[in-house]
Amino acid sequence: HDAAQRTAMMYSFFGTCKLNNVEPFEWLKSTLEKISDHSILKLKELIPGHKS
Numbered sequence: 001h002d003a004a005q006r007t008a009m010m011y012s013f014f015g016t017c018k019l020n021n022v023e024p025f026e027w028l029k030s031t032l033e034k035i036s037d038h039s040i041l042k043l044k045e046l047i048p049g050h051k052s
Contacts, residue, residue: 013048020049 017024027048035046044050 017048022048024048 014024016022017027031046038046
């Protein structure tokens with residue numbers, strides 16, 4: 001059951017990246033570099049393809 005949920009989450013992530021023309025590895029690298037200094041109130045900004 002847990003594996004199925006994780007798999008669904010990954011498919012959702014890759015689908016979101018594809019719909020927004022975002023390279024998943026580059027997004028992950030960029031997000032990990034800035035997440036520690038990012039405000040918890042602005043987490044939406046870290047979603048792949050987020051437009052300000």
